[in-house]
């Protein structure tokens with residue numbers, strides 16, 4: 001089949017997200033206006049540069065929430081923290097996707113403990129095997145169909161990285177051993193597995 005997204009796909013479900021898989025899950029802690037901690041997962045998330053490292057996530061608008069809490073807080077506070085999601089944290093991650101009123105303490109809702117960060121005021125999720133402390137850079141507005149407002153793509157520089165010491169073997173982090181999860185299409189997820197090595201032409205080690 002061929003379809004033009006603006007004209008519709010003719011299927012019972014939109015295949016777009018299933019065709020862009022697996023997507024890493026950005027799981028963000030941010031500070032609310034009153035200092036409380038917000039938590040939200042985003043699979044429109046990725047690294048976009050590595051020297052210095054930058055990440056992005058994008059937040060769709062809805063009628064009731066033109067700007068979701070993670071995007072709003074990241075811009076207002078100038079910082080956000082990404083926490084890596086492993087299989088053991090899948091239910092807690094999912095619980096934090098519930099669309100609750102601004103200011104809800106989502107750590108308590110999901111049974112998560114928080115731990116302090118080093119360079120930013122926002123805490124990280126203590127059980128996460130790795131966390132990125134990010135300094136907000138900018139927001140790019142992406143046109144969104146309908147009247148709810150644009151999708152907002154938030155960019156941030158990763159200024160500090162926490163990795164659990166036990167997750168480093170011979171100076172390497174192994175996402176398969178740590179059972180990192182990723183988002184597929186529909187309600188499907190994957191655990192990182194079936195990995196293999198392949199060096200680029202002319203490269204002898206990596």
Ligand SMILES: Cc1cc2nc3c(=O)[nH]c(=O)nc-3n(C[C@H](O)[C@H](O)[C@H](O)COP(=O)(O)O)c2cc1C
Nearest residue numbers: 040041042043044058059060068069070097098099
């Ligand atoms: C695995 C997963 C990935 C998600 N990815 C996105 C996304 O990329 N963009 C988005 O706007 N919402 C996404 N959502 C929905 C948000 O998590 C949900 O709207 C949540 O309430 C936002 O939290 P916040 O307002 O506290 O930031 C995702 C939900 C799940 C479970």
